[in-house]
Amino acid sequence: DSSELTPFEIFFQKIEKFSKLHMKDRDRVQEILQSMQKAGSKTLQVISDFDMTLTRFEYNGKRCPTCHNILERSDVISSDCKKKLQGLLDKYYPIEIDTTLSVEEKLPLMVEWWTKAHELLVNQKIKKDGLAKAVRDSDAKLRDGYKDFFDHLHEHSIPLLIFSAGIGDILEEVIRQTEVFHPNVKVISNYMDFDESGVLKAFKGELIHIYNKREGALLNTGHFQELRTQTNVLLLGDSLGDLNMADGVQDMENILKIGFLNDKVEERKQSYLDSYDIVLIKDESLDVPNAVIRFLT
Ligand code: C5P
Numbered sequence: 261d262s263s264e265l266t267p268f269e270i271f272f273q274k275i276e277k278f279s280k281l282h283m284k285d286r287d288r289v290q291e292i293l294q295s296m297q298k299a300g301s302k303t304l305q306v307i308s309d310f311d312m313t314l315t316r317f318e319y320n321g322k323r324c325p326t327c328h329n330i331l332e333r334s335d336v337i338s339s340d341c342k343k344k345l346q347g348l349l350d351k352y353y354p355i356e357i358d359t360t361l362s363v364e365e366k367l368p369l370m371v372e373w374w375t376k377a378h379e380l381l382v383n384q385k386i387k388k389d390g391l392a393k394a395v396r397d398s399d400a401k402l403r404d405g406y407k408d409f410f411d412h413l414h415e416h417s418i419p420l421l422i423f424s425a426g427i428g429d430i431l432e433e434v435i436r437q438t439e440v441f442h443p444n445v446k447v448i449s450n451y452m453d454f455d456e457s458g459v460l461k462a463f464k465g466e467l468i469h470i471y472n473k474r475e476g477a478l479l480n481t482g483h484f485q486e487l488r489t490q491t492n493v494l495l496l497g498d499s500l501g502d503l504n505m506a507d508g509v510q511d512m513e514n515i516l517k518i519g520f521l522n523d524k525v526e527e528r529k530q531s532y533l534d535s536y537d538i539v540l541i542k543d544e545s546l547d548v549p550n551a552v553i554r555f556l557t
C-alpha cells in the first residue's frame with residue numbers, strides 16, 4: 261500500500277526504477293540522501309564536470325564534441341592543424357579510457373596530450389571574437405533536462421561549480437548560448453589568454469587535465485572558503501579523475517557522487533560502481549541528478 265510510504269521511500273522507488281541506474285550499495289546511497297535532505301538545501305552545493313557529464317556523449321548515433329573538439333572542428337583552425345589535432349585524439353583518447361593502464365601510467369601521457377593540443381591551438385592565432393561562432397556552428401549538446409537542472413539550481417540559490425579540463429572560454433559560450441549561464445554558476449577550467457589585439461597567445465595559469473583536478477581544487481581555496489556553509493555536495497562526473505573535484509570543500513559532511521559511464525561500459529563498470537555511489541550507464545539525460553536535486557530542495 262503506497263499510502264504508507266514516506267516521501268523518501270516514494271522518491272527512492274522512483275529513482276531505482278531508472279533502468280540505466282546502478283548502485284553497489286543502495287543502503288549507503290539512502291543514508292547519504294536522507295542525511296543531506298535533513299541538512300536542508302541551504303547546505304547544498306553542486307560540483308560538476310563539463311564534457312560528457314553536462315554535455316551529451318552521443319546524439320542520433322553520433323559522438324558529440326568536447327570543448328576541445330568544438331574548437332578543433334571549427335573554421336578558426338586550418339585543415340592541416342585539424343589533421344594533427346585529430347591525430348592526437350586518435351592516439352590519446354583510447355589511452356584515456358584504457359582499463360589496462362594505471363593512473364600513474366596514464367598521467368604523463370594525458371599531460372602530453374593537453375600540452376601538444378594547446379601548443380597547436382596557440383599557433384593558430386585564434387581570435388577571441390571567433391569563438392561564439394565556432395560554438396554556434398558546432399554540434400555541442402547539453403544533456404536532456406539541462407534547462408531544468410540549471411534553472412532549478414539558480415531558483416534555489418544553490419551554487420554550481422563547473423570544474424572542467426576542457427576550455428573555459430568555450431564552455432562558457434556553450435552555456436551562454438543555451439541561456440543557462442546564471443549567476444550561481446562558477447567555472448574552473450583552462451582559460452585562453454589573448455593579446456591586446458584579441459589573438460590567442462597562451463593558456464592562463466596551471467593546466468587542468470583529467471587527472472589533476474585535486475590540485476586544481478586546492479588552487480581555488482577562495483571559492484570553497486566562500487561556500488564553507490555548503491557542507492553537502494552533489495558531485496557529477498564521467499571520469500574517475502572527476503572524483504577529486506570536491507577535494508577543496510571545507511568541513512564536508514556528505515557527498516553523493518553520480519557518475520556517467522558512457523564508453524567501454526563492460527570493462528569499466530566495476531571500477532565505476534566501486535567509486536561512484538550512483539552509476540548511470542549510457543544515459544544521455546540529467547533525469548537522475550534532477551530527481552535528486554528536486555528531492556533535496
Ligand atoms: O570537462 P572535462 O574535464 O570532462 O574535459 C576533459 C575532456 O576533454 C576529456 O575527457 C578528454 O577526452 C577531452 N579532451 C579533448 N581534446 C583534448 C584534450 C582533452 O577532447 N585535446
Ligand code: MG
Pocket residue numbers: 309310311312313497498499
Ligand atoms: Mg568529462
